[in-house]
Amino acid sequence: MTAHDDFFQKKQAAAVLKHGILTRYPPVFATMTGSTSTGGRVVYLDGYAGPGRYEPEPGEAIGAPGSPLLAVQNASTVAKWSRDLHCIFIERDATYANNLRQVLSMEAPATLKYEVMQGDVEHRLDDALSLTGDSPLLAFLDPFGTALPYQQMVKRLMNRGDLKTEVLLNLNLEMVWRIGGFLSGEETDDERTTSGRSATLERVDNFLGGRWWRDSFRQARASGFRGSAAAAARKVASEFCQRVEKTTGFRSFAVPISRRPGHTPLFLMILFYRHPAAPYQFNDAASGANGDWRSHFRQVDLAEELAKQQTQPDLFGSDFVVEVSEKDARTVEQQLETAWTDVVTANIRQLIARQPTVSVQSQFDQIYGTTLGLAREKHLRRAWDRLADEKVVQPRNKAEKLRKLTIIRAGHVVML
Ligand SMILES: C[S@@+](CC[C@H](N)C(=O)[O-])C[C@H]1O[C@@H](n2cnc3c(N)ncnc32)[C@H](O)[C@@H]1O
Numbered sequence: 001m002t003a004h005d006d007f008f009q010k011k012q013a014a015a016v017l018k019h020g021i022l023t024r025y026p027p028v029f030a031t032m033t034g035s036t037s038t039g040g041r042v043v044y045l046d047g048y049a050g051p052g053r054y055e056p057e058p059g060e061a062i063g064a065p066g067s068p069l070l071a072v073q074n075a076s077t078v079a080k081w082s083r084d085l086h087c088i089f090i091e092r093d094a095t096y097a098n099n100l101r102q103v104l105s106m107e108a109p110a111t112l113k114y115e116v117m118q119g120d121v122e123h124r125l126d127d128a129l130s131l132t133g134d135s136p137l138l139a140f141l142d143p144f145g146t147a148l149p150y151q152q153m154v155k156r157l158m159n160r161g162d163l164k165t166e167v168l169l170n171l172n173l174e175m176v177w178r179i180g181g182f183l184s185g186e187e188t189d190d191e192r193t194t195s196g197r198s199a200t201l202e203r204v205d206n207f208l209g210g211r212w213w214r215d216s217f218r219q220a221r222a223s224g225f226r227g228s229a230a231a232a233a234r235k236v237a238s239e240f241c242q243r244v245e246k247t248t249g250f251r252s253f254a255v256p257i258s259r260r261p262g263h264t265p266l267f268l269m270i271l272f273y274r275h276p277a278a279p280y281q282f283n284d285a286a287s288g289a290n291g292d293w294r295s296h297f298r299q300v301d302l303a304e305e306l307a308k309q310q311t312q313p314d315l316f317g318s319d320f321v322v323e324v325s326e327k328d329a330r331t332v333e334q335q336l337e338t339a340w341t342d343v344v345t346a347n348i349r350q351l352i353a354r355q356p357t358v359s360v361q362s363q364f365d366q367i368y369g370t371t372l373g374l375a376r377e378k379h380l381r382r383a384w385d386r387l388a389d390e391k392v393v394q395p396r397n398k399a400e401k402l403r404k405l406t407i408i409r410a411g412h413v414v415m416l
Pocket residue numbers: 007047048049050051052065066067068090091092093096119120121122142143144
């Protein structure tokens with residue numbers, strides 16, 4: 001068993017959020033981009049696919065679906081809207097790749113087109129891109145540590161001319177701060193040679209596009225920028241996104257993923273995009289996924305509470321525990337939604353006081369503000385309606401898609 005086998009033995013909390021995004025965003029991408037592609041064809045490339053299913057947890061007959069199974073479910077969903085989502089999976093490990101083939105042969109619909117390529121994504125990328133042809137492409141990169149070399153990402157994946165392309169990268173922040181620790185000697189570098197070269201650091205250079213991150217990490221640590229290695233890794237990630245944008249024009253939207261609420265993020269799910277609707281839609285996906293993640297922790301807490309009931313039963317019993325837990329969950333979610341709607345309302349109020357019109361799609365980050373990744377369209381709708389009732393803004397056009405609308409100050413006349 002390798003250290004990484006642990007990963008597939010239990011669906012971790014971080015995977016709940018990641019998978020929440022993977023069940024929501026790719027169908028939106030396929031629906032939007034497939035409307036103009038030949039035969040509605042859209043390609044989804046899962047570059048670090050894994051074995052397809054997690055190992056079952058104790059008491060479970062079957063493990064949770066991994067990213068490839070979510071992809072085939074998405075393909076079935078979007079087929080209803082005449083989108084032909086062609087899935088390409090690359091997996092380096094031969095055992096995982098064989099397992100994946102087996103899982104898909106049993107579980108993927110017979111009509112679905114998919115490919116499993118065994119090998120290194122660096123070596124199989126050209127094959128995957130020639131299969132993609134000129135179809136829209138969403139590439140998901142989810143390595144354990146470093147991903148595709150920077151040059152391949154920007155020169156191959158993000159260099160398809162006008163063809164619709166987005167890249168979703170699950171960036172492992174913990175890897176950056178752990179390996180960053182080699183720079184200062186805080187962590188032991190087993191791969192350092194006597195001449196001082198380190199294969200580990202060079203892999204990170206290769207992934208992040210040069211040695212620039214080493215200085216950046218050191219400076220962030222030395223400046224005591226909120227002190228921690230985790231903050232230094234966030235800074236490196238943010239500079240990485242800026243570099244990608246400078247090189248390719250692809251902008252980015254990052255969703256932090258932590259193991260538990262309130263903990264330091266271990267990963268960033270970063271969407272690299274060009275289409276202006278992408279971050280708005282991705283935010284909606286992140287908001288839903290964050291809801292799954294909160295619910296996951298409630299289930300974990302409930303399971304602990306029920307286990308306690310078995311060893312130390314109280315007067316009320318487990319049915320009562322379940323009932324209270326469900327009621328609490330509803331109350332907490334309602335409180336969160338009310339708080340987010342209040343924040344969004346306040347943000348729109350401030351924006352509209354400064355400018356007579358606010359474009360939902362291009363100013364959604366200012367509209368959501370601190371609730372970015374948590375609140376979504378339904379909270380924005382409620383906030384807008386509340387401000388329209390207060391005669392602060394004009395009512396929205398309910399027949400149009402919300403993201404395409406402009407919020408207009410009450411009394412302001414828009415010249416067409
Ligand atoms: C984090 S796991 C993927 C989990 C999967 N995306 C999911 O959510 O179910 C990373 C996988 O990438 C594979 N891998 C690592 N390096 C790779 C490479 N260079 N090319 C292709 N696959 C690789 C590993 O064997 C492992 O199965």
